Amino acid sequence: MRSRAVPQTDGTYRISGQKVYITYGEHDLADNIVHLVLARTPDAPEGVKGISLFVVPKRLINEDGTLGKRNDVYCASIEHKLGIKASPTAVLLFGDDKGEVGPGAIGQLVGEENRGLEYMFIMMNAARFQVGMQGVAIAERAYQKAAAYAKERVQSRAVEGSAGPVPIIEHPDVRRMLMFMRSQAEAARAVAYFAAAWADIAHYHPDAEKRRQAAATYEHMVPIVKGWSTEMSIDVASAGIQVHGGMGYIEETGAAQFYRDARILTIYEGTTAIQANDFVGRKTARDGGAVARALIAQIRQTAAELAGRAEGDLAAIGRRLAAGADAYADVVDYVVAQMKTDIRGVFAGSVPYLKLAGIVHGGWQLARGAAASARALGAGSDDRSFHVAKIATARYFADHVLTAAGGLRDSIVDGATGVLALSADQF
Ligand SMILES: Cc1cc2nc3c(=O)[nH]c(=O)nc-3n(C[C@H](O)[C@H](O)[C@H](O)COP(=O)(O)OP(=O)(O)OC[C@H]3O[C@@H](n4cnc5c(N)ncnc54)[C@H](O)[C@@H]3O)c2cc1C
Secondary structure, eight states: OOOEEETTEEEEEEEEEEEEEEEEESSSSSOOOEEEEEBBOOTTOSSSGOOOEEEESEEEEOTTTTTEOSEEEEEEOOOOSOOOTTSEEEEEEESSOSSSSSSSSSEEEEESTTTTTHHHHHHHHHHHHHHHHHHHHHHHHHHHHHHHHHHHHHHHHHHHHHTOOOOOGGGGHHHHHHHHHHHHHOOOHHHHHHHHHHHHHHHHHHHHHHHHHHHHHHHHHHHHIIIIHHHHHHHHHHHHHHHTTTHHSGGSSSSSHHHHHHTTTTTTTTHHHHHHHHIIIIIIIIHHHHHHHHHHHHHHHHHHHTTTSSSSHHHHHHHHHHHHHHHHHHHHHHHHHHTTTTTHHHHHHHHHHHHHOOOHHHHHHHHHHHHHHHHHHHHHOOOOHHHHHHHHHHHHHHHHHHTHHHHHHHHHHHHHHHHSOOOOOOO
């Protein structure tokens, strides 16, 4: 925010300042690196309305397209991190007069002055979705590794008795952990695809009103994809270590790396709290809960269809989903009603609300998958094992993950007092 951009007579700008945490801000993988940099021009308005966006290359480009002079942007250090160690995170100095162009990195304005934050959010919104997908990917990888190890590692007799020690996948608690991992990775992936489909409709539908509605639905889903999938990925990677026992804690198996790598996902591109603030404010309260309630109506429809089914698994999933939808609806009512009178109380529950929405959407998508698998089985599908597993995974999620929705609702609606009771100096 303090970086400065001074206009030059030739239409370029001279940029000075420091930027921290710049992913791939410096590396040896390419001859040139092009930075997109936010900076303030001398007469810019105060605050975020006075930020402009610039393109600043490490090496300037000559008229004939060849690489030219070294620009005045330098890497001061590469951070030492908990995880993602193959991703260089740079501290960059602009305007230290170290290049071949005199003091100030030479940059070109992108678009118009003072609209930099708006332009940056085009990238940020896409990046938030993509970081959610990183969460899905790490969770899936952690699950696959844990499932393979659980079939290999032999330890202890079976609880019901066995001739000798058995592969740990035979122990009920290892099954519990694997189902916890598998069901959440599967649910989060389905939620992300559901959101992505709305992004496609928002871009390509011929009807402008349908495009607008689809964009609103997609935007409602983005903080869920980002916030919930990434928080989930940490829990899943942690369970993956637990499945490996002692082997999980040492580096050799790679299970620990998933955990360390997942830990950044809830932080960069906006922490979970920032996603939750967006979800409560812009994505729920601003439209009076309209998009949230439209989604809840669809969730209730799926729940009612399943609850009426003869198959025990589908009916049970339907009942759990109905309860989850009720919890979601109660919190939307609370957020909309209390936003003006008790804003601190509402924001005290913002992250739990995001989590609640994540698990209800996850349960919904798995329920839809279970219904589709039941249809496929009814039609005599060749891939029985796949469809049986889809229904079982949805049932696990409904009984073990979706059931948290009611508790989260109670914490959000009744629990703000405890969050906010102490004064800052009592901590
Ligand atoms: C490895 C790595 C790579 C990164 N790559 C890039 C990059 O390429 N480009 C780039 O621009 N940035 C990058 N970042 C920066 C990253 O996006 C920020 O670190 C992140 O958004 C958090 O901001 P912060 O560090 O200022 O934390 P802070 O804002 O100081 O947050 C500290 C705590 O306070 C909470 N908090 C802060 N404000 C609020 C609020 N309003 N409501 C509730 N809680 C709040 C946060 O949730 C968090 O728990 C990277 C960071 C890391 C660690």
